[in-house]
Structure formats: structure tokens, C-alpha cells
Amino acid sequence: MDPRIREHAEVIATHSVDLQPGDNVVVDAHPVAEDLVVALHEVIGDIGANPITVSQRTGKRAQRAYLRAAEPEFDTPSHELALIEETDVYIAIRGSDNVTQTSDVDPETTAAYSQAHQPILEERLSTRWCLTQFPAPANAQLAEMSTEGYENFVWDAVNKDWEAQRAHQQHMVEIMDGADEIRITSGETTDVRMSISGNPTINDHGEHNLPGGEVFTAPQPDSVEGEVLFDMPLYHQGREITDVYLEFEDGEVLTHSAGKNEDLLTEVLNTDDGARRLGELGIGMNRDIDHFTYNMLFDEKMGDTVHMAVGRAYDDTVGEGNEQNQSAVHVDMIVDMSENSRIEVDGEVVQQDGTFVFEQ
Amino acid sequence: MDPRIREHAEVIATHSVDLQPGDNVVVDAHPVAEDLVVALHEVIGDIGANPITVSQRTGKRAQRAYLRAAEPEFDTPSHELALIEETDVYIAIRGSDNVTQTSDVDPETTAAYSQAHQPILEERLSTRWCLTQFPAPANAQLAEMSTEGYENFVWDAVNKDWEAQRAHQQHMVEIMDGADEIRITSGETTDVRMSISGNPTINDHGEHNLPGGEVFTAPQPDSVEGEVLFDMPLYHQGREITDVYLEFEDGEVLTHSAGKNEDLLTEVLNTDDGARRLGELGIGMNRDIDHFTYNMLFDEKMGDTVHMAVGRAYDDTVGEGNEQNQSAVHVDMIVDMSENSRIEVDGEVVQQDGTFVFEQ
Numbered sequence: 063m064d065p066r067i068r069e070h071a072e073v074i075a076t077h078s079v080d081l082q083p084g085d086n087v088v089v090d091a092h093p094v095a096e097d098l099v100v101a102l103h104e105v106i107g108d109i110g111a112n113p114i115t116v117s118q119r120t121g122k123r124a125q126r127a128y129l130r131a132a133e134p135e136f137d138t139p140s141h142e143l144a145l146i147e148e149t150d151v152y153i154a155i156r157g158s159d160n161v162t163q164t165s166d167v168d169p170e171t172t173a174a175y176s177q178a179h180q181p182i183l184e185e186r187l188s189t190r191w192c193l194t195q196f197p198a199p200a201n202a203q204l205a206e207m208s209t210e211g212y213e214n215f216v217w218d219a220v221n222k223d224w225e226a227q228r229a230h231q232q233h234m235v236e237i238m239d240g241a242d243e244i245r246i247t248s249g250e251t252t253d254v255r256m257s258i259s260g261n262p263t264i265n266d267h268g269e270h271n272l273p274g275g276e277v278f279t280a281p282q283p284d285s286v287e288g289e290v291l292f293d294m295p296l297y298h299q300g301r302e303i304t305d306v307y308l309e310f311e312d313g314e315v316l317t318h319s320a321g322k323n324e325d326l327l328t329e330v331l332n333t334d335d336g337a338r339r340l341g342e343l344g345i346g347m348n349r350d351i352d353h354f355t356y357n358m359l360f361d362e363k364m365g366d367t368v369h370m371a372v373g374r375a376y377d378d379t380v381g382e383g384n385e386q387n388q389s390a391v392h393v394d395m396i397v398d399m400s401e402n403s404r405i406e407v408d409g410e411v412v413q414q415d416g417t418f419v420f421e422q
Numbered sequence: 423m424d425p426r427i428r429e430h431a432e433v434i435a436t437h438s439v440d441l442q443p444g445d446n447v448v449v450d451a452h453p454v455a456e457d458l459v460v461a462l463h464e465v466i467g468d469i470g471a472n473p474i475t476v477s478q479r480t481g482k483r484a485q486r487a488y489l490r491a492a493e494p495e496f497d498t499p500s501h502e503l504a505l506i507e508e509t510d511v512y513i514a515i516r517g518s519d520n521v522t523q524t525s526d527v528d529p530e531t532t533a534a535y536s537q538a539h540q541p542i543l544e545e546r547l548s549t550r551w552c553l554t555q556f557p558a559p560a561n562a563q564l565a566e567m568s569t570e571g572y573e574n575f576v577w578d579a580v581n582k583d584w585e586a587q588r589a590h591q592q593h594m595v596e597i598m599d600g601a602d603e604i605r606i607t608s609g610e611t612t613d614v615r616m617s618i619s620g621n622p623t624i625n626d627h628g629e630h631n632l633p634g635g636e637v638f639t640a641p642q643p644d645s646v647e648g649e650v651l652f653d654m655p656l657y658h659q660g661r662e663i664t665d666v667y668l669e670f671e672d673g674e675v676l677t678h679s680a681g682k683n684e685d686l687l688t689e690v691l692n693t694d695d696g697a698r699r700l701g702e703l704g705i706g707m708n709r710d711i712d713h714f715t716y717n718m719l720f721d722e723k724m725g726d727t728v729h730m731a732v733g734r735a736y737d738d739t740v741g742e743g744n745e746q747n748q749s750a751v752h753v754d755m756i757v758d759m760s761e762n763s764r765i766e767v768d769g770e771v772v773q774q775d776g777t778f779v780f781e782q
Contacts, residue, residue, distance in 0.1 A: 124456070
């Protein structure tokens with residue numbers, strides 16, 4: 063086995079989720095990630111924790127078959143909920159043999175399924191969870207890279223000095239913490255303002271996301287005003303959505319459009335009330351991720367991007383007494399900030415054309 | 423997909439576990455069985471039940487890695503227990519890419535793991551459970567058959583008229599129900615008597631085991647007297663045990679030996695007190711399984727065999743007020759009854775050299 067896989071497993075266990083003896087662990091993975099699952103089981107055995115491997119995330123043939131056969135009405139499965147309620151550590155491994163596997167599932171069915179599984183998602187988010195990537199050939203193909211080139215890209219991004227990354231990002235946390243208004247402008251179309259007043263900014267240095275490399279917080283749900291063109295594409299439910307355009311008034315999406323698969327964007331926004339409001343603003347800060355790979359886990363960490371998510375706000379990004387946006391979905395979308403772009407915090411420019419003031 | 427796989431999934435769902443809308447289902451499978459898992463998910467979606475796929479049974483690389491890394495001390499994992507407590511239907515699919523995958527795991531570790539997982543096993547046995555087989559290449563190799571030949575063998579045995587099989591077996595149930603002493607003799611060595619007084623005989627027509635094809639009950643734990651040479655080999659924890667010889671006194675194994683891997687047999691018998699007593703007596707009655715394939719799920723159903731298991735007795739084979747043998751293990755072993763052999767029930771011969779009296 064490639065020694066970088068064992069290293070990946072050790073970063074997950076010791077850095078990301080701080081695995082302890084006796085922890086109940088769920089590993090959620092596709093069979094293509096078997097090598098990483100095996101390496102994780104070695105580490106879990108070494109530490110003396112209790113693993114169970116499940117295969118629940120989308121991108122599986124079985125999940126597609128189930129969703130296509132089912133009526134779009136679901137209950138929350140109490141057995142899956144009970145499992146997660148007793149779980150200390152949840153490790154989700156992305157990686158599939160076909161990233162468009164669920165492209166022919168009715169979005170309405172998927173939305174209903176997500177809605178019914180929301181209590182399970184809530185429980186997962188209350189564990190010491192980690193989302194990471196295995197560099198499977200299908201994921202390399204999505205990134206338009208050779209499999210070996212993509213393996214190098216993923217393991218370089220994952221197996222790194224996370225303490226140095228944390229220190230770099232702390233500059234931006236200190237700028238945003240305690241600030242009120244963020245304004246983001248890019249090109250002709252994007253000009254959006256929002257309040258983050260009272261909401262903590264989180265330093266993501268490879269804990270919940272591996273790779274990490276961003277700082278993020280939650281906007282006040284009613285405060286978002288303006289328009290954004292998300293000029294980087296995203297994959298959702300196995301389909302590509304391009305050029306998402308959202309116009310906000312009083313925090314809510316007033317109008318929306320997309321270049322490709324606009325119907326899927328509409329489904330997302332119609333999931334529930336919270337799906338029409340922002341739940342996250344993130345600033346990418348990982349200079350080791352040097353190009354787009356059409357994979358949000360990496361793309362949103364790039365040093366000259368910002369991203370916003372419609373839907374659920376993470377608990378730890380909402381200050382006491384502030385409103386938390388609730389939703390069954392959390393869908394991230396990216397703005398390229400490398401040219402003709404600015405981030406302003408309370409009227410001061412902190413990033414210009416992708417370069418932070420503290421990097422100059 | 424081979425249409426026999428979809429048929430297999432339908433037999434499991436409609437015949438074996440009587441799947442109902444809203445049932446919480448666990449599918450436990452190795453990735454080699456993906457086609458059957460996909461077909462099952464279609465059926466589960468059609469019916470409106472809730473699936474989760476796990477990968478927990480031995481035979482997996484991850485399980486081996488975990489057990490080799492771990493100390494032989496385990497707690498019962500409360501998350502896995504909670505999952506099964508909320509589960510209505512548990513479907514375990516045998517099938518692996520290497521049937522000897524766990525052959526280099528310390529038997530002591532495996533025994534300790536089994537012991538800690540006993541409460542989970544108990545819960546599984548209280549669901550509407552089914553154990554079946556996917557005809558993977560490694561399993562074909564174990565059977566010394568081509569993959570296609572083995573596929574035909576498995577699907578012929580599984581996709582059949584289970585009502586006709588049930589009626590055939592009911593003759594033997596009627597002979598055994600209400601009987602007291604069973605005596606089994608074979609060749610020079612095997613001559614064993616036991617009481618089944620008050621214990622119901624179960625007609626296995628493809629419900630908990632698919633394929634089914636046996637009738638079985640529990641001996642009174644203290645009643646077994648005599649000696650048995652199990653002349654058919656068995657695979658346990660990825661290793662072959664041959665020519666198991668057991669001598670019983672007052673129900674307990676007094677002496678034991680094996681031709682190959684006797685140490686593994688010793689480990690099994692030393693698991694706990696119940697592992698030294700019989701928990702099952704079964705009579706194979708499935709004439710469609712016409713040769714040994716070194717796979718207990720099939721071999722024990724052959725029409726001219728009997729099998730006995732050391733360890734746990736199934737709940738439904740123990741009559742009210744009778745003692746139930748308790749153990750963390752349940753290990754089946756087979757006696758070939760095709761030559762120089764007899765089954766006697768209360769002194770009457772009911773099978774001679776593999777042929778039942780009601781078949782003559």
C-alpha cells in the first residue's frame with residue numbers, strides 16, 4: 063500500500079478527529095476507497111476504538127437504485143439515527159467509481175430524502191466528524207487529471223503541516239472576528255454585502271474538512287443584499303451547475319438563474335425556507351491547492367476564492383443570541399477572486415485580486 | 423445485470439424476510455456482492471423500506487487490519503448495538519474476494535471480538551434476518567468450480583419453489599416433533615445419542631438461510647453422549663479444519679481433536695462454557711444441493727448429511743422450560759451420512775445411508 067495512504071489515515075485519526083480509545087467510529091466510504099478504509103482500521107485498532115463501515119453517501123449504484131425505485135416520501139430511518147446518536151467520530155470518505163452516478167435520479171426524490179435525513183445530518187454534525195477524499199480514478203477524471211497526478215495532488219494537500227496553515231489563517235480570523243459588514247465585489251456582476259456581526263469566524267485547518275484551508279462564518283440570515291455571479295461550476299447530485307446567479311433582498315434569494323441545469327438549482331432553493339438564504343461565507347486560504355478540480359472540498363480552499371453556501375449554518379459559526387439559518391441542504395458555490403475583485407471588511411480592503419493584505 | 427440476481431433479491435425480500443413498508447433494513451455485504459446489493463435496493467425502494475448498507479462481517483481486508491492491530495480486549499460497541507436494536511430486517515450476504523482473508527488473525531483476538539459482539543448477535547437474531555450467498559469468484563474457487571458453474575449452482579439453489587421444499591421437509595418435522603431420543607451412527611467412529619425432548623423442530627425452507635433446506639432443533643444441553651467424527655471439512659475464520667472428532671459426556675466435550683488446525687478448534691471450544699456443548703442438530707434435506715462446496719450454508723442442507731453445532735442454541739428451537747445453551751459462538755460441523763449410516767428417532771430408523779424412509 064502507498065505509504066501516503068497510511069499517513070492520510072493517521073492525519074485523520076490524530077489531527078482531524080482526535081481519536082481516543084473506546085470511541086465509537088463510523089467510516090462511510092465507497093469500495094474504491096478500500097485502501098484508505100483498511101489503513102484507517104489499522105489506526106483505529108492501534109488506538110483501541112470501535113469501527114463500523116457503512117456505505118450511505120450518494121454516488122453509489124445502490125443508493126441510485128433505491129432512490130429511483132422509491133416514492134418521494136421518506137421517514138427518518140430510526141436505525142440509522144440510533145447509530146449516529148451513539149457515534150463519537152464520523153469519517154466520510156469521498157471517492158466514487160462514477161461521479162455522475164446519481165445524475166438520473168429525480169431531484170425531487172433526492173430533496174425529499176435529504177429532508178427526511180436531516181435529523182441524521184444534525185447528529186453527524188454533533189460528532190467529531192471529518193470529510194476527506196480518496197483519489198479514485200473517476201475523481202481524477204472529473205479533475206481532468208491523470209490518476210497518478212491526482213493522487214499526488216490529493217496527498218500533497220492532505221499530508222501537510224497543519225499547524226503552519228493554522229497560523230497563516232489566524233491573520234484573517236483576527237480581521238473578521240468582531241467585524242460587522244463584509245462586502246465582496248468581483249467583475250461587473252458580483253457586489254454583495256452581509257453582516258457577520260456577533261458570529262465567530264472559524265479557522266479550518268484540516269479538522270472537519272481534510273484538506274482544510276479556509277476561514278468561514280455565517281452571515282446574519284436577513285442581512286444579505288446584492289447580487290453574486292458564482293463563476294466557478296459546481297457538481298450537485300452528479301450534475302454540473304454553471305454560472306449560478308443569485309440576487310438577494312433582505313437575505314432571501316429574489317431571483318436566480320444558471321447557465322446549465324438551472325432546474326436543479328431551483329430544486330435546491332425550493333427545498334425549504336432556509337435553502338433560499340445563506341448559511342455560510344468562506345474565504346479560501348490554502349495556497350497548496352493551486353488549481354480547480356471541480357470538487358468543492360478542494361476548490362473552496364483555494365487562496366483566491368470566496369464561497370457562499372445556501373442552506374444550513376454550522377452551529378459553531380452562530381454567536382449566542384444570533385439567528386441560525388436552518389435547512390435540509392448546505393450547497394456551496396464559488397466566486398473566483400483572482401482578478402478585478404475585492405474583499406472589504408467594515409470598509410477596509412483586506413484582499414485585492416486574490417492577494418491578502420497580510421501576504422504583501 | 424443477470425436477471426437471476428434481481429430474482430434472488432425478490433426471494434430474499436418477499437419470501438425470506440417478508441419485507442414491509444417502513445421496515446428498517448440493514449444490508450451487510452462485501453463489495454464483490456454489489457450487484458445483489460443494488461438489486462436489493464431496488465426492491466427495498468419499491469416496497470418503501472429504509473436501507474443502510476454496512477460492511478461488518480469477517481472476510482474483509484479492513485476487518486483483518488483492525489483485528490491484527492487491536493489488543494484482544496473489546497467492549498460491545500454501543501453504536502452498532504443501537505443500530506441493530508432499531509433494525510427490523512437484517513440481510514447478511516456472504517461473498518468475498520478471498521475466503522482466507524482472516525487466516526492470519528490471532529484466534530484469541532477473534533474470540534474476544536466475538537464475545538464482545540455477542541449482544542449484537544443476539545439483537546440480529548431477534549430481527550427478521552436472512553443469511554445468503556453471492557457467487558463471487560473467490561467462493562467459486564473454494565468450491566473448486568468455475569465462476570459461471572458456481573453462479574448456476576447458487577442461483578439454482580436459491581431461486582426455487584420453496585413451498586414444495588417446505589412440504590417435503592414437513593415429513594421429517596412430524597417425525598421429530600414430540601420425539602425424545604435421536605441416535606446418529608456413521609462408519610466405525612460416529613455413534614452419538616441426545617435428547618430433543620420438548621424442543622421444537624424447525625422447518626427451514628429458505629427464511630433465515632437462503633438457500634434453506636434442513637430441519638433442525640436443539641439438543642438438551644446435558645443429554646449428549648457418545649462420539650462423532652465430522653468427516654466433512656469446515657472453514658472457520660478463513661482456515662480449514664478437517665476431521666473434527668468430539669467425544670461427549672453429560673453433554674460436554676470431553677476430548678477433541680482435528681486433522682488440520684486443531685488449535686483453531688481448541689480456541690472455539692474454549693470461547694466459553696457453552697462452546698463445549700451442542701446448540702443445534704440439523705438434518706440436511708435439499709436434494710438440489712448435489713455436491714459439497716466447502717460452504718456451510720450449502721453443505722449442511724445436502725440431503726444425505728447431518729450437522730451439529732457447538733455453541734449457542736437458537737431461541738425458537740428451545741421449548742418452554744427447557745435449558746437454552748448460551749455461547750458467543752455457533753460453529754456447525756457436518757457428518758456425511760451417504761454410506762454405512764443411520765438416523766434413529768426413539769429407536770426407529772428414519773434414514774439409512776442417506777435415504778429417508780418417506781422417500782422410499
